Amino acid sequence: MLEKITRRLIPASPFGLLVLIFAMVPVITNSPYKLNVASHILVWGLFAVSFNMLWGITGMLSFGQALYYGLGAYSVGLMVEYLGSTWFLPALAAGLLMAFVLSFLLGLLVIRVGGVYFTMLTLAFAQLAWQITFKWYDFTGGDDGIQGIIPPGILQNRIVYYYFVLLLVFLSIWTLKRMAYSPFGMILRCIQQNPERIRFLGRRVRRNQLRIYMISSFFAALAGGMMAGVDSSIHTDMLLWTTSGEAILMSVLGGISQFFGPFFGAAVFILLEDNIGAVTEYWPLIIGSVMLFMVIIFPKGIVGEALGLKVRFGKTGTGRSS
Amino acid sequence: MDTSFFFTQLISGLTIATLLFLVASGLTLIFGVGNVFNFAHGSFYMLGAYFGYQFSAVWGSNFFLTLVMTGICAGLIGMVVEFLFLRRIYGRANEGGFQILLTYCLILIIDDLVKLIWGAEYKSLARPAGFDGAVQLGDIFIPAYNLLIIGVGLMAVILAWLILSRTRAGRVARASAVDREIVSVLGVNVPMTMTLVFGIATALGGMAGTLAAPMRTVTPGAGIEVIIDSLIVVVIGGMGNFWGAWLGAILIGEVVAFGVAFVPKWATLFSFLILVIVLVFKPEGLFSARRTR
Numbered sequence: 011m012l013e014k015i016t017r018r019l020i021p022a023s024p025f026g027l028l029v030l031i032f033a034m035v036p037v038i039t040n041s042p043y044k045l046n047v048a049s050h051i052l053v054w055g056l057f058a059v060s061f062n063m064l065w066g067i068t069g070m071l072s073f074g075q076a077l078y079y080g081l082g083a084y085s086v087g088l089m090v091e092y093l094g095s096t097w098f099l100p101a102l103a104a105g106l107l108m109a110f111v112l113s114f115l116l117g118l119l120v121i122r123v124g125g126v127y128f129t130m131l132t133l134a135f136a137q138l139a140w141q142i143t144f145k146w147y148d149f150t151g152g153d154d155g156i157q158g159i160i161p162p163g164i165l166q167n168r169i170v171y172y173y174f175v176l177l178l179v180f181l182s183i184w185t186l187k188r189m190a191y192s193p194f195g196m197i198l199r200c201i202q203q204n205p206e207r208i209r210f211l212g213r214r215v216r217r218n219q220l221r222i223y224m225i226s227s228f229f230a231a232l233a234g235g236m237m238a239g240v241d242s243s244i245h246t247d248m249l250l251w252t253t254s255g256e257a258i259l260m261s262v263l264g265g266i267s268q269f270f271g272p273f274f275g276a277a278v279f280i281l282l283e284d285n286i287g288a289v290t291e292y293w294p295l296i297i298g299s300v301m302l303f304m305v306i307i308f309p310k311g312i313v314g315e316a317l318g319l320k321v322r323f324g325k326t327g328t329g330r331s332s
Numbered sequence: 333m334d335t336s337f338f339f340t341q342l343i344s345g346l347t348i349a350t351l352l353f354l355v356a357s358g359l360t361l362i363f364g365v366g367n368v369f370n371f372a373h374g375s376f377y378m379l380g381a382y383f384g385y386q387f388s389a390v391w392g393s394n395f396f397l398t399l400v401m402t403g404i405c406a407g408l409i410g411m412v413v414e415f416l417f418l419r420r421i422y423g424r425a426n427e428g429g430f431q432i433l434l435t436y437c438l439i440l441i442i443d444d445l446v447k448l449i450w451g452a453e454y455k456s457l458a459r460p461a462g463f464d465g466a467v468q469l470g471d472i473f474i475p476a477y478n479l480l481i482i483g484v485g486l487m488a489v490i491l492a493w494l495i496l497s498r499t500r501a502g503r504v505a506r507a508s509a510v511d512r513e514i515v516s517v518l519g520v521n522v523p524m525t526m527t528l529v530f531g532i533a534t535a536l537g538g539m540a541g542t543l544a545a546p547m548r549t550v551t552p553g554a555g556i557e558v559i560i561d562s563l564i565v566v567v568i569g570g571m572g573n574f575w576g577a578w579l580g581a582i583l584i585g586e587v588v589a590f591g592v593a594f595v596p597k598w599a600t601l602f603s604f605l606i607l608v609i610v611l612v613f614k615p616e617g618l619f620s621a622r623r624t625r
Contacts, residue, residue, distance in 0.1 A: 071429040119608065122615040123567070126369040126428050130563045131611070137560055138604045145597055202426075251556060255436055262433060292448065298440030305434050306420050 024270050025187065029180050036169045045172055047284060049240045051277045052179045053233050058260040058272035059183055060229035065258070066266035067190055068222050069202030070121075073254050074132030077116075077139045078109045078227040080249030082234030084143065087156045087244035095162045102235040109231030110224060117223040121216055133251055140249040155245030159238050175236050182229050183273070189225070190269050198222055259301050265311025274313050336472040341589045347478040347547070349585025350485030354540035356562035356569075356577045357489055358533035361496075364574075365509045366526045368418060369428060371435035373562070374555030375442040376406050376534040380541025381550040382446055385455045388542075395460030399484070399542050406538020411531040413438065418530070419523060439555060446552045455550040481543050488539060492532060493574065505529050564607045570617025579619055 035048045057079060064070045085105030089097045120131045143150045150156075165171050189195050197218050200208050205215045238244050247253065256279070257272075264275025279297075287293045308315050355377055362368050380402050387398040417438070421430045458464070459477045466473040496502035508515045508522050516522045541554075548554070561584065569580030584603045591599035610618060 065429060069426065069429075071432060073432070119611045119615075122611065126363075126432065127567060129428075129432055130560075131567065131607075134560050134564060134604065134607065137556075138601065141600055255440075258433060258436070292444050294440040295444035295448075298437040298444070302417065302434060302437040302441070305430055305437065306417065309421075309424070309430065 025180075025184070028270075028273070029176075032176055032180075033173075036172055042168060045168060046240065047280065049172055049175050051280050052175050053237050053240060054256075054260065054276040054280060055273040056179045056182055057230055057233040058257050058264070058276045059186060059269070060226045060233065061254075061257040062261045062266055062269075062272040063186060063190065063198075063222055064226045066261060066268075066271070067195065067202065068198040068219065070219060070223065071129045071258070072132040072223070072226070073129045073251065073258070074134075074136030075226065075230045075257055076249050076251065076253035077132075077136035078113060078230035079234035079237075079253060080136075080139060080143070080244075081105055081109050081112065082231030082236075083238045083244045083248050084150065084234075085231075086235045086238040087159050088150065090159045090238075091156050095160045098159075098161045098165070098239065102232070105231050105235045106228055109227050113224045113227035114220070117220045117227075121219050121223065133254065136249065136254060137251055140246060140251070143249055144246050150246075153246055155243055157243045159242050159244065161239045165239070171239060175240065178232065178236060182232060186225075186229065187269055194218070194221075259297065262301065262304060262309075262311055265314030267310060268313040268317065271311050271313040275311060278312065337593075339469075339472045340474065341593050342586070343474050343478050343482075344592075345586035345589030346582070347481050347585070348588055349581040350482050351540050351544050352558075352562055352565050352585060353578055353581035354485050354488060354543070355537050355558055356565045356581060357492065357574065358536040359559075359562055360566055360574060360577055361492070361536075362530055362533045365505050365529045367509075368526075368530070369431050369435070370418075370530075370533070371432045371559065372413075372438040372442065372555070373435075373534070373537050374557070374559030375439050376410060376537040376555075377541040377544075377558045378446065378550075378552065378555040379409065379442065380406050380538030381457075381545040381548075381554065382450055382455070382541075383538065384542030384545045385450070385457050385550050388460075389455070389457050395463075399539055402542040403535040403539045406541075407531040407535030410534025410537075411527050413534075414527045414530040419527075443552050443555070452552060457545040457550060459546045477546060481547075484543060485540075488536060489578075492536060495532070501525070501528070561603060564603050568607060568610050568618055570619045573617065573619055576617060576619035580617075583618075 032048060032052060036045060039045070057075070061072070061075050064072050064075075082102070082105040085108060086098060086101040089101035089104065093101075116132075116135055120128055120135070123131060144152055146152070160166060161171055165174055190198075197208065197213055201215055201218060208215050208218075234248060237248070260275035260279045261272040262275065263279055264273065265271030282297070283293060286296055290296070304311070310318060355373065358376075359370065359373050362370055362373075383402040383405050384398055387393045387401050388395055393401070417434055418431065421427060421434060424430055460480075463476045463480045465476055467476050467479060468474075494502075496505060504515065504520050504525055505528075508520070508525050512522050562581075565580040565584055566577050567580075568583065569576030569578070584606065587602045587606060588599055591602040
């Protein structure tokens with residue numbers, strides 16, 4: 011009995027371990043800066059994991075998830091700006107609803123063309139949204155963005171907001187993980203491997219692709235909406251193509267074939283950015299070069315390569331590495 | 333609408349279309365021959381603009397010599413990039429994704445290198461002597477430089493097309509697109525062909541950048557706008573369709589030119605509008621016979 015309880019409580023999975031580590035952050039440190047970095051890792055982690063459901067699992071490389079990330083953020087930012095901070099949570103919900111509808115409509119369009127054209131069309135639509143936000147100065151604040159987005163009531167407390175983010179992020183990641191290992195997730199993996207065969211087996215490839223596109227976009231919007239509260243501000247860069255690009259880089263850094271790879275990638279990426287960005291403004295040059303060699307030499311990413319090593323040196327013997 | 337205004341916009345649209353097509357044709361070329369998608373193609377356009385600035389404005393070289401030099405430099409850099417990096421991921425699972433990722437890293441690197449070398453502020457390039465005025469046709473004045481772009485662009489594209497369709501090297505390139513293995517068994521150095529094709533494509537992109545530099549500002553980050561525009565062109569025209577891309581470029585060029593005249597603030601949105609309409613009604617592209625599934 012006792013053994014059963016401890017086995018349940020002591021996290022053996024990376025998931026439980028992650029929750030524990032992040033839950034401890036406000037206990038260990040009271041530096042607002044470190045809390046902010048931890049929140050960034052959480053939010054970007056969710057964004058990267060949701061992105062990777064599309065690429066790593068289903069094989070659809072979207073270069074436009076910034077569109078939904080920005081949609082979530084601007085939904086929260088604009089509603090709080092124009093209607094007051096009590097609207098924070100309804101705005102978050104509204105952003106999710108809009109992402110749901112928009113990803114359905116755009117998904118119908120972009121899924122019709124496959125491969126790199128899917129990638130480029132998702133990029134094109136995200137850039138369209140960026141341009142509209144950039145030029146519609148009267149409504150969106152254009153390049154200035156919007157500052158001073160304060161969550162309502164008790165969420166104003168930094169630590170409470172951190173736990174709010176933690177809860178939402180891990181609920182979402184847990185949901186996504188359940189999805190990834192469900193029959194639906196298996197169909198998605200098969201779509202990546204052999205869409206033709208899935209069609210012969212009587213499954214609708216397009217319909218499943220549309221579903222995962224909508225799901226991924228939904229969680230991207232959630233990440234964006236939470237980020238508006240973490241930084242108390244929104245800006246057009248959230249919709250820029252580099253935001254989508256960072257989600258891709260994080261995923262590859264961590265490993266796209268592993269469910270948690272992108273989350274680790276996000277953590278490493280943000281910690282690196284934090285440290286290198288303080289030293290030099292040529293951060294993109296450095297991360298670009300690092301990723302270039304990563305792509306060529308370690309395409310499996312940090313988590314993928316680590317699991318590969320574990321299998322090779324036979325610690326557990328069972329290698330669920332791919 | 334009076335005729336002189338109409339013709340001015342028409343020529344302006346053709347100018348945009350030529351520049352777009354120069355970039356888009358390079359993109360289609362490497363995609364058609366090597367099945368490589370070069371996301372960094374726009375960065376070669378941007379490099380071309382900076383080379384143009386360096387050769388012409390800083391070193392005072394003749395504009396046409398500059399154009400040739402830019403083509404050679406951009407082509408050489410393209411070949412080095414293909415040889416050092418892209419070549420290593422051919423044939424890998426999920427290759428398309430890794431190509432985009434690798435070339436995305438190149439965009440980051442090239443953008444930052446350009447900032448390191450030339451600084452982040454805008455640069456500008458004067459129009460070459462003899463082409464800074466306007467040509468009078470009846471009562472219509474057309475900027476001479478626009479005509480130059482249209483002329484040079486047409487020449488470059490026709491030359492590229494002739495090489496591809498009439499020479500042995502072109503035949504080898506097209507054959508490699510169909511079946512690499514057989515071509516290599518026949519004793520052709522297929523990887524070398526691919527490197528050369530990559531060089532020709534990036535040379536076209538670089539020359540487009542130099543040609544565009546006197547009309548637009550030279551700035552880091554110009555690459556991404558160009559790559560999206562030329563992608564819209566390729567998708568509208570029908571994927572891998574050389575002449576479809578040409579018609580797509582003219583369509584987008586004219587729509588943007590007239591859009592700028594009437595709603596300057598939102599003109600850039602029109603090309604997306606066309607893209608959406610095409611995708612809804614004819615996702616395989618306007619001029620493609622082949623249906624995409």
